[in-house]
Amino acid sequence: MGTANDSSKDISVRLAEKKPKVVFVLGGPGSGKGTQCEKIVQDFGYTHLSAGDLLRAEKNSGSENGIMIQNMMNEGKIVPSEVTIKLLQKAMLESGNDKFLIDGFPRNEENRAAFEAVTKIEPEFVLYFNCSEKEMERRILNRNQGREDDNIETIRKRFKVFLESSLPVIEYYKGKGKVREIDAAKPVEEVFEEVKGIFNPPEVRKVVGGRGWGRGCCAIL
Numbered sequence: 001m002g003t004a005n006d007s008s009k010d011i012s013v014r015l016a017e018k019k020p021k022v023v024f025v026l027g028g029p030g031s032g033k034g035t036q037c038e039k040i041v042q043d044f045g046y047t048h049l050s051a052g053d054l055l056r057a058e059k060n061s062g063s064e065n066g067i068m069i070q071n072m073m074n075e076g077k078i079v080p081s082e083v084t085i086k087l088l089q090k091a092m093l094e095s096g097n098d099k100f101l102i103d104g105f106p107r108n109e110e111n112r113a114a115f116e117a118v119t120k121i122e123p124e125f126v127l128y129f130n131c132s133e134k135e136m137e138r139r140i141l142n143r144n145q146g147r148e149d150d151n152i153e154t155i156r157k158r159f160k161v162f163l164e165s166s167l168p169v170i171e172y173y174k175g176k177g178k179v180r181e182i183d184a185a186k187p188v189e190e191v192f193e194e195v196k197g198i199f200n201p202p203e204v205r206k207v208v209g210g211r212g213w214g215r216g217c218c219a220i221l
């Protein structure tokens with residue numbers, strides 16, 4: 001008979017078999033992660049998984065964790081990894097794709113270490129949207145998505161958590177040479193120009209009419 005442990009191991013094994021390609025998309029609240037991910041999906045064929053969106057859907061589904069998730073979000077706190085990782089793994093398996101933008105995760109050391117231990121997936125790179133707090137605050141207060149956590153009191157708490165818990169994760173990946181940092185304070189299209197340069201590396205774009213390139217090459221040139 002399968003126990004909870006067996007089933008979580010099972011999902012990790014099935015996911016590992018897909019050998020998924022993962023890009024972590026990080027940045028402060030309101031830095032434009034979701035906005036840019038939607039554009040990357042259109043041009044580069046990734047599936048966008050927002051940890052925040054998955055947690056909100058889980059909360060709204062009336063699951064046993066719903067109240068806990070709501071309380072954590074309203075305080076700007078990070079939900080225990082166990083919950084978020086299960087949601088991410090399920091969404092990855094169900095997507096049918098093998099390329100993922102994981103937006104808003106890992107948000108602290110516990111998220112990072114647990115994801116690595118459970119999934120054994122190492123990100124290809126980390127896209128980091130760097131933006132001033134002043135600009136992020138302005139954007140969130142204008143976001144109008146009806147999010148309960150988009151109020152000034154919770155925003156301040158989220159900024160604190162970002163500085164204290166999420167920036168160290170970005171530093172960790174900087175140490176591994178994996179961070180691609182973007183100036184996210186610019187207008188959406190200008191930010192996306194920079195983003196495209198990362199997904200279409202310049203060395204590849206230079207190869208015009210290169211021999212031996214497969215179908216993918218035509219989209220790049």
Ligand SMILES: Nc1ncnc2c1ncn2[C@@H]1O[C@H](COP(=O)(O)OP(=O)(O)O)[C@@H](O)[C@H]1O
Pocket residue numbers: 027028029030031032033034035036139140142143144184185186187188189191
């Ligand atoms: N480069 C930008 N310049 C101005 N506004 C932006 C920019 N990128 C996103 N926005 C707006 O700012 C708000 C927050 O963006 P969002 O993508 O939800 O950020 P995040 O997912 O990082 O919290 C949204 O209302 C979005 O339309």
Ligand SMILES: Nc1ccn([C@@H]2O[C@H](COP(=O)(O)OP(=O)(O)O)[C@@H](O)[C@H]2O)c(=O)n1
Pocket residue numbers: 028029030033034050051052053055072073074076077078079080084103104105106107111149158
């Ligand atoms: N890895 C994550 C991501 C989000 N969250 C929670 O979800 C909230 C909203 O995350 P989000 O990514 O949707 O927020 P934005 O950065 O898009 O503004 C966070 O403030 C946390 O409370 C979490 O607990 N763990």
Ligand SMILES: [Mg+2]
Pocket residue numbers: 033034050052104
């Ligand atoms: Mg978002």
